[in-house]
Amino acid sequence: MSRLAVAELDAVHARLRAHVPAFAPGLIAVGLMLVWAVHDGGYDADTWYWGALATLATLAAVLIALGAERLRRSRLTIAAATLFGLYVAFSYLSISWAQSPGDALQGSNRALLYLLVFLLFASLPWTAEGALAALAVFAIGVGTIAIVLLFRLASADHVQRLVVEGRLLAPTGYFNSSVALFTIGTLLSITLATRRELRGLLRGLLIALACACLQLALIGESRGWLFTLPLVALATIALVTDRLRFVAASLLPIVAVLIPLHRLLAVYKSNGAASLNHAASRAGQLSLALCAAVFILATLIAWAETVARPRALSPLRRRQVGGLVAAFVLAASCGGALVATHGHPFSFVKRQWHGFVHPAGQGTTSSYFGVVGSSRYDFWRVSLDAVVAHPLGGLGQDNFSDYYITRRRTSEEPQWTHSLELRLLVHTGVIGFLLFGGFLATAIALAVRRRRLGATPRTRAAAGAALLALVVWLIHGSVDWFWEVPALSGPALGFLAMAGALTADTSAAVPAGAAQGSQGAQWRLRSREALQRVPGAAWIAGAGVALLAAVLVLALPYLSVREVSLATDVRATDSSAALKDLSRAAKLNPLSPVPGRLGGAIALQVGDYRTAEARFRQAIGREPGAWFGWLGDGLAASELGDRVRARHDFEVAYSINKVQPAVGQALARVGSKHPLTPAEAFQMFVIAQ
Known part of the structure; x- marks a missing residue:
């Protein structure tokens, strides 16, 4: 060459x-x-x-x-x-x-x-x-x-x-x-x-x-x-x-x-x-x-x-x-x-x-x-109500849905x-x-x-x-x-x-000698460098702690989400494996109500009402403002013969969501000879936008 x-x-x-x-x-x-x-x-x-x-x-x-x-x-x-x-x-x-x-x-x-x-x-x-x-x-x-x-x-x-x-x-x-x-x-x-x-x-x-x-x-x-x-x-x-x-x-x-x-x-x-x-x-x-x-x-x-x-x-x-x-x-x-x-x-x-x-x-x-x-007008109306009610810290990150559902006009x-x-x-x-x-x-x-x-x-x-x-x-x-x-x-x-x-374009930099003409410019340069220079040991230690914290706070919830995804894939063919996956998901993320709600729904569908009751109670403890957990727990209690608790759960669910037909029907039929069954409830669900 x-x-x-x-x-x-x-x-x-x-x-x-x-x-x-x-x-x-x-x-x-x-x-x-x-x-x-x-x-x-x-x-x-x-x-x-x-x-x-x-x-x-x-x-x-x-x-x-x-x-x-x-x-x-x-x-x-x-x-x-x-x-x-x-x-x-x-x-x-x-x-x-x-x-x-x-x-x-x-x-x-x-x-x-x-x-x-x-x-x-x-x-x-x-x-x-x-x-x-x-x-x-x-x-x-x-x-x-x-x-x-x-x-x-x-x-x-x-x-x-x-x-x-x-x-x-x-x-x-x-x-x-x-x-x-x-x-x-x-x-x-x-x-x-x-x-x-x-x-x-x-x-x-x-x-x-x-x-x-x-x-x-x-x-x-x-x-x-x-x-x-x-x-x-x-x-x-x-x-x-x-x-x-x-x-x-x-x-x-x-x-x-x-x-x-x-x-x-x-x-x-x-x-x-x-x-x-x-x-x-x-x-x-x-x-x-x-x-x-x-x-x-x-x-x-x-x-x-x-x-x-x-x-x-x-x-x-x-x-x-x-x-x-x-x-x-x-x-x-x-x-x-x-x-x-x-x-x-x-x-x-x-x-x-x-x-x-x-x-x-x-x-x-x-x-x-x-x-x-x-419906944005109603979304924004309720949003402004939330701001007035909780002005400093808000409702908590991503907590608008439960607040809106009890105050909606749609x-x-x-x-x-x-x-x-x-x-x-x-x-x-x-x-x-x-x-x-x-x-x-x-x-x-x-x-x-x-x-x-x-x-x-x-x-x-x-x-x-x-x-x-x-x-x-x-x-x-x-x-x-x-x-x-x-x-x-x-x-x-x-x-x-x-x-x-x-x-910046290095070719346009100021010549070295130009900085000597102004003590003020030199002082500003030194102060800027002092502000921007972090000691090596402190920088490494701080970055290491931040990295470890970020890995933990992201990895554990991600593993929980993956377990939920695996459970969703096998729920129709192997409900017991799905319930095990959801148990691991609940342990990996002790704040998420999703594993409990999904596990309760699967248990209801296969007739395991004790497990359904436990899973829905877990979901309610993690998110008491969600109507589905209360409805599911009430359905499990009704199948187990506890009509008193079933009525209480249905009343709470109805106070949160009056629009869902299954909630109203469950409450209306809880004291009858033919209470609403889980299969009937699932068929009545309306998927809201």
Whole structure:
């Protein structure tokens, strides 16, 4: 090999070496986020618990590899991490007053997961190139998911699993979170496609993936997305560095959505499997064809820009062109809004407000965007009542469901408040709200500083792009439950940390002699270094204790969840093995009521009423505010001949949940010759939303 080739390889290796320390572990975290995305958004505890342990292991490896001396961070980073850590600690403290300590523990562990993600991304020495590469991997991953889903729609491949009630449910298992995920993918893909240093093929691919994501976001038909989209668009325009190029690059995806708009919306109108398959196939085929056309066109435009680089426009001409493009985008957006609202946007808003306050007034329309009715008003009404009743510490992490069910004016049984701000206030009170709000404000301030004052244009662009996931998560999540979806919260908080951790350009550093001219500058430098330098022994000891505590608090509940999952798999074929698995689960997590409830239900079904009684009493002791434990214990007592205790249990269950038919029937028939049997009760259960 010639010396020239060796020199070129050494140069490439040197360039890559600067990005590998951040990109390699960051790629693991990004890959984990994509795995969450295709596994119901990572919502199930069985999924995110092992993800939390993997994140913890990656963070530990990074800390060991980099060492304390290379982990010096700005004061804002330290302050943000401290506030987030205090919020998580306060969340664990809320277990002591929570009505359901098991739910509070699981919610606190989820908060710990997000803290670990933030710390991992904040600890890495991100370069602008490494950050842009990690963001590109995430955007391409989400876009690939979108393309696969479009192929499945086009080929009518198990569409009923993807589309429920006419709306796209996949891949996160929740309509609105899937829409939010594809919105993040759209914004990131368009932003990255404006980078001139990328190859033409990659830029064309990113625009095509943005088309696919935006098309699927529309099939999701999220009304919250429709209402918050203008705010998301404005925030995005404010954050991207080259606004004119971003708006221009947005034209192709927008046009590619407007062309098949009627076909995309027609998926909602389909009735029956055959009609759904036909509508999905037509929408998917046209969407894929448009994505292919956009890929070719965008690639050609990118290549043309590379070959014949256009002259830089004067500020006046840029404003003129930007105004024209913005006017076109605004007109296209208004046109889409008119189509979505059937030409009557103001009447649409009026109907939606009336339906928001009076959820019973729903009607049949040709699009879910036109559906009137929502239970959020009642969710938020009860949430505000909870804040007034428990202002300082809240109800305890993830303890909203039991509080709501006894105060509801709907038939729904939500677990979440459907608002990020209310979730903080309801679960952890004003104290938790201020701690997490302080964390967000500090982290955003640091990221915005990187966006405005980054050493290079590429650094500023990377910081702006990294904030886009947070924009969607924060704005749309203010009227929905996105905190509970790791596939959304992970990128939002992880990329926020990435933006703040972007390293300065060393070539722009101040010469050594310049520092000697100012004693004040030297004093500030020494004080900053003293603040950021942690003694090696103390750092190792503290990190070791924290690591051990995190492993214990995550591993034991995870093993309990795994035992519950194993019991669920074998309950139909081997009830005794399932009950043994649930006994181990209850011991591994002494706060969770789930093993007791599930074990009691299995014992009732096989006629082992003594075991059912013991398991349900265990569940009641761990969560006295849940109606199912009282009903199950009453059914077991009734079968054992203890009608007095059965009546008491049914009365408690009825005081909690008057909507379930089985509860009312059990109470009404407890003193009769034919009390409600467990088999009859299970057939009468109504699964609330």
